[in-house]
Amino acid sequence: xxxxxxxxxxxxxxxxxxxxxxxxxxxxxxxxxxxxxxxxxxxxxxxxxxxxxxxxxxxxxxxxxxxxxxxxxxxxxxxxxxxxxxxxxxxxxxxxxxxxxxxxxxxxxxxxxxxxxxxxxxxxxxxxxxxxxxxxxxxxxxxxxxxxxxxxxxxxxxxxxxxxxxxxxxxxxxxxxxxxxxxxxxxxxxxxxxxxxxxxxxxxxxxxxxxxxxxxxxxxxxxxxxxxxxxxxxxxxxxxxxxxxxxxxxxxxxxxxxxxxxxxxxxxxxxxxxxxxxxxxxxxxxxxxxxxxxxxxxxxxxxxxxxxxxxxxxxxxxxxxxxxxxxxxxxxxx
Numbered sequence: 001x002x003x004x005x006x007x008x009x010x011x012x013x014x015x016x017x018x019x020x021x022x023x024x025x026x027x028x029x030x031x032x033x034x035x036x037x038x039x040x041x042x043x044x045x046x047x048x049x050x051x052x053x054x055x056x057x058x059x060x061x062x063x064x065x066x067x068x069x070x071x072x073x074x075x076x077x078x079x080x081x082x083x084x085x086x087x088x089x090x091x092x093x094x095x096x097x098x099x100x101x102x103x104x105x106x107x108x109x110x111x112x113x114x115x116x117x118x119x120x121x122x123x124x125x126x127x128x129x130x131x132x133x134x135x136x137x138x139x140x141x142x143x144x145x146x147x148x149x150x151x152x153x154x155x156x157x158x159x160x161x162x163x164x165x166x167x168x169x170x171x172x173x174x175x176x177x178x179x180x181x182x183x184x185x186x187x188x189x190x191x192x193x194x195x196x197x198x199x200x201x202x203x204x205x206x207x208x209x210x211x212x213x214x215x216x217x218x219x220x221x222x223x224x225x226x227x228x229x230x231x232x233x234x235x236x237x238x239x240x241x242x243x244x245x246x247x248x249x250x251x252x253x254x255x256x257x258x259x260x261x262x263x264x265x266x267x268x269x270x271x272x273x274x275x276x277x278x279x280x281x282x283x284x285x286x287x288x289x290x291x292x293x294x295x296x297x298x299x300x301x302x303x304x305x306x307x308x309x310x311x312x313x314x315x316x317x318x319x320x321x322x323x324x325x326x327x328x329x330x331x332x333x334x
Contacts, residue, residue, distance in 0.1 A: 002052075007078065008033050009045050010054060014066045014074040018309050021234055023063025068275035068283060068308070075271050075312055091329040096120065096149065099329045100223050103302055103322055108226025110318045113233070113306030114250075116287075118260050119221040120299035120330070125181050126211060129173050131166035131203070139166065143211045153210040161203060169203050172196075182211050222253045222260075235284055235307040242284045249282065249305075260289060260301040267291075269316050274308050284308055288315040290323040294330045302326060 002010065012033035013024045024032070026042040037045075046064055049055045054070035057063075066074065091099050091106070100119045107115025128144040137160050143151045161169075177185045186208050189201070196204070227250060230236050236243040249256060269290045275283030288310075289303030302323055304315050 002049075002073075005035065005037075006045050006049060008035060009042065010049055010066075010070060011074060011078045013046075013049075013055060013064060014070060014078075017065055018311055021309055023058055023065050025063040028063070068273050071273045071286070071308060072276055075273065079312055079316075091325050096330060099326060100221075100300075101225070103326045104223045104225035106325075107302060107304050107318060107322050108229060110322075111304040111306060111310075111315055112226075112229050113304050113310065113315075114227050114229060115225040115302070116256070116260070116289075116305055117223045117302040117326075118300045119223060120294065125179060126185075127178060129170055129207065129211070131161075131170050131207070133161065133163050133166060136160050141207050141210050151211070155206050155210050157203065157206060159202075165200065165203070169200050169207070172200070173204060173207070182208060222256060224250055230306075233307050235309055242282075245282045246285055246305075249285065260303065269320050271312065271316075286310060286312075288312065288319050290319045292323040292326040292330070294327065299330070 009029060013029055016024045016028060016032045026039045026046060029042055029046070030037060030039065046055065049070070050057065050064065052069075053067055054073060055064040056067050058065055091102050097119070100117050104115040104117045107117070109115075125146055126143050127146045130142040132140040132142065134140055134154065137157050139155050139157060139161065141153045141155055143153075145151070173185075177188065180188070186205075189204055189208060227247065230243060230246055236246060269288060272287040272289070274285040284307055285305060286308045287303050287305050289301055291298045291301050293299060303319055304310075306315070
């Protein structure tokens, strides 16, 4: 356990390093902490903090920088978020997908880092279905979900359907199966197939198969905005290896999805500090994230990805406010 003096010095060191990006020396720390301590006393405390793995000496510099463990202790026990004014922005609830992309852009523009949003899981329920004959044995299936998302798929059929047959099949599906999940429709069609004309039944089964595929393909979409902002971050622009690893994370969406899935199961804002676990394997990256809701149900996660040296208090405010804006916009969208 750290005594109060060591905590104060660690807090001052982390805050100064976040602000300036330079290793912090004992003389600077003496002024920043406001403690009347001799340089020798401060050096002793710094040495203790280094032994505990909370700070480190980069290269031959006389100053120290925080480690992942140091950041974690700072975030968990010393961070005080000032509820400053962040420009109130609104996210128009005209289309769920637009709200998601606007939210990613808002997160990146406010933070000057990378905004990331995991789109809500799409409903596997359809609200409306239509068939359009494109050419012989080639049809367009149009599926509308309860959220208003439209999925189009082209299917090839064994027989050539007239437009009248396509209207009949669509009317049957729309009157009997609206509001059911695609899997339920598939099961019911198996039972009811005997009572339907065989050519219509096979068309419906083909439509259900392609609907299921169309909806599952759009699951768990990750939307990024502002990746180029990292080019302006000194911590990355001075080291192309750091920058390359950061961009690799954006490409490996599955790894990011697992991380944000963990964040989505928590209440409020979560902070993942690079290097402290395999969750964020890159020491130079941290993620501040929060879940968002639709009508009280958590449906996705959003956050800011930036350098470990970031103003966490401000990022918490940005992420917290954006999650509330998104929840509000999506809940009002009907």
